[in-house]
Amino acid sequence: xxxxxxxxxxxxAEPYDPAADDAEDWVAKHEASGQWVMGDRLRPVExxxxxxxxGGEVLVTDGPFAETRExxxxxxILECADLDEAIAIAAAHxxxxxxxxxLRPFWSDEDEQAGPKG
Amino acid sequence: xxxxERATPAGVRRALSDAMAxxxxxxxxxxxxxxxxxxxxEDAVADAAERALRRWPAEGVPANPGAWLTTTxxxxxxxxxxxxxxxxxxxxxxxxxxxxxxxxxDLPQASCLPDDRLxxxxxxxxxxxxxxxxxxxxxxxxxxxxxxxxxxxxLTSEATMGQRLLRAKRKIAHAGIPxxxxxxxxxxxxxxxxxxxxxxxxxxxxxxxxxxxxAGEAVRLGRLLVQLVPDSDEARGxxxxxxxxxxxxxxxxxxGELVTLERQDRTKxxxxxxxxxxxxxxxTGTDRGPYRLQAALAAVHAxxxxxxxxxxxxxxxxxxxxLDVLPSPVVRLNRAIAIGMRDGPLAGLAALDALAGDxxxxxxxxxxxxxxxxxxxxxxxxxAVTALEHALALAPTDQERxxxxxxxxELRGTSPAVGGLA
Numbered sequence: 152x153x154x155x156x157x158x159x160x161x162x163x164a165e166p167y168d169p170a171a172d173d174a175e176d177w178v179a180k181h182e183a184s185g186q187w188v189m190g191d192r193l194r195p196v197e198x199x200x201x202x203x204x205x206g207g208e209v210l211v212t213d214g215p216f217a218e219t220r221e222x223x224x225x226x227x228i229l230e231c232a233d234l235d236e237a238i239a240i241a242a243a244h245x246x247x248x249x250x251x252x253x254l255r256p257f258w259s260d261e262d263e264q265a266g267p268k269g
Numbered sequence: 270x271x272x273x274e275r276a277t278p279a280g281v282r283r284a285l286s287d288a289m290a291x292x293x294x295x296x297x298x299x300x301x302x303x304x305x306x307x308x309x310x311e312d313a314v315a316d317a318a319e320r321a322l323r324r325w326p327a328e329g330v331p332a333n334p335g336a337w338l339t340t341t342x343x344x345x346x347x348x349x350x351x352x353x354x355x356x357x358x359x360x361x362x363x364x365x366x367x368x369x370x371x372x373x374x375d376l377p378q379a380s381c382l383p384d385d386r387l388x389x390x391x392x393x394x395x396x397x398x399x400x401x402x403x404x405x406x407x408x409x410x411x412x413x414x415x416x417x418x419x420x421x422x423x424l425t426s427e428a429t430m431g432q433r434l435l436r437a438k439r440k441i442a443h444a445g446i447p448x449x450x451x452x453x454x455x456x457x458x459x460x461x462x463x464x465x466x467x468x469x470x471x472x473x474x475x476x477x478x479x480x481x482x483x484a485g486e487a488v489r490l491g492r493l494l495v496q497l498v499p500d501s502d503e504a505r506g507x508x509x510x511x512x513x514x515x516x517x518x519x520x521x522x523x524x525g526e527l528v529t530l531e532r533q534d535r536t537k538x539x540x541x542x543x544x545x546x547x548x549x550x551x552x553t554g555t556d557r558g559p560y561r562l563q564a565a566l567a568a569v570h571a572x573x574x575x576x577x578x579x580x581x582x583x584x585x586x587x588x589x590x591x592l593d594v595l596p597s598p599v600v601r602l603n604r605a606i607a608i609g610m611r612d613g614p615l616a617g618l619a620a621l622d623a624l625a626g627d628x629x630x631x632x633x634x635x636x637x638x639x640x641x642x643x644x645x646x647x648x649x650x651x652x653a654v655t656a657l658e659h660a661l662a663l664a665p666t667d668q669e670r671x672x673x674x675x676x677x678x679e680l681r682g683t684s685p686a687v688g689g690l691a
Binding site for chain 2: 152234235
């Protein structure tokens with residue numbers, strides 16, 4: 152199964168400690184095992200742009216979808232046998248300590264229900 | 270009854286209910302493992318039960334009803350899968366069909382791996398599901414309760430519960446929640462949810478809202494867990510608690526009527542179950558979790574030959590310790606009742622008054638029921654009857670309503686002054 156892992160900030164998490172940020176080792180380890188597909192850091196929400204089309208008109212606004220105290224700081228795409236494997240990989244990521252991670256399964260062709268397309 | 274003999278409708282229903290109690294969980298758990306389709310597994314078993322009701326009255330109850338149900342459910346699962354296969358032709362379903370067909374005539378004991386049920390339990394209790402969904406799913410799929418009964422256990426509507434169950438099953442499929450017993454390194458953190466769920470299954474059976482076999486099923490699941498994780502103190506604590514409570518079953522139900530702990534004939538308590546519980550481990554010690562503490566509480570009651578011999582000081586002190594690890598309003602309520610036993614009804618009423626404002630207890634029938642008992646013991650029967658009427662209006666089961674009615678009527682009988690209130 153393929154999961155998108157959102158890497159988000161969390162004001163309630165322990166303060167960020169650059170010395171304990173071993174994200175590069177984490178990527179190297181899981182890339183070697185074939186579980187890490189791709190991923191990257193993202194610029195902060197100050198640099199975000201939201202785009203909508205309403206009544207044929209394109210609306211461009213400054214900032215993210217929703218103003219929250221937490222924002223998405225990066226993402227990784229994981230290829231795992233199941234959720235437990237993805238949870239174990241996520242739990243080993245430094246941002247599990249300094250922020251929070253959200254695992255979202257990719258929409259599969261077998262999912263028969265209709266829903267918004269990515 | 271021999272095969273082929275015509276069976277009475279009552280005999281068929283009894284045989285079917287016995288067979289379902291014994292085999293339904295095995296069949297469902299095995300079918301989910303093979304097909305990965307929870308609804309299909311439940312539908313196949315429900316269909317098999319319906320067929321039994323149609324065919325057994327004429328053909329007689331089969332010699333091994335559980336094996337009949339297993340075979341029929343597997344055949345039904347094959348039919349359902351083939352139908353889906355024509356539409357979607359999925360590789361996984363082809364493999365599942367082959368496995369189902371190969372085992373279609375097996376006896377139930379041989380037709381699924383011994384831990385399919387445990388696998389099902391750990392999946393139902395996966396932390397990626399909300400706690401509400403875990404308990405609901407386990408009650409529905411593991412215990413086989415109706416959606417309505419699960420809704421009642423949660424004090425919510427059947428429609429809300431149906432949605433919750435649907436979302437939980439979809440999440441298992443879509444999020445990739447595995448169908449297995451967790452690896453040893455994951456086991457400790459996955460145990461707590463399982464323990465909570467099993468205890469709820471037990472109390473659901475204990476409350477008499479569901480099949481009586483439920484409490485026994487919870488004990489069996491507890492034994493299985495202790496077998497699998499023998500070094501988990503809390504798993505042993507849970508099993509001890511279940512056994513000690515279960516030991517009272519013959520005394521707590523007399524002619525189908527509930528008897529309170531205080532009035533139970535303690536010679537009817539199951540000493541083998543009590544001994545099994547006490548042999549599991551010493552229930553004393555430090556850093557006791559909620560199940561060991563509750564087991565220790567039950568052990569205090571088990572040690573008293575008569576209700577009047579109960580060491581209420583020990584009970585209150587255990588509730589104090591329990592409140593530290595499990596600060597729930599129900600624990601507070603039980604502590605107030607214990608204070609009423611240790612220090613007298615007025616002290617108990619004062620402790621209850623401190624709980625009156627807790628919104629979580631609003632609508633909980635045992636709060637006015639406890640109040641009624643304390644008022645009766647305080648020699649205030651008119652107020653006691655009013656409190657019991659209040660409890661009666663909130664009680665969730667007929668059994669509890671009948672018990673509360675008896676207690677109210679007893680009070681009226683001893684108090685002519687309140688006779689006119691009816």
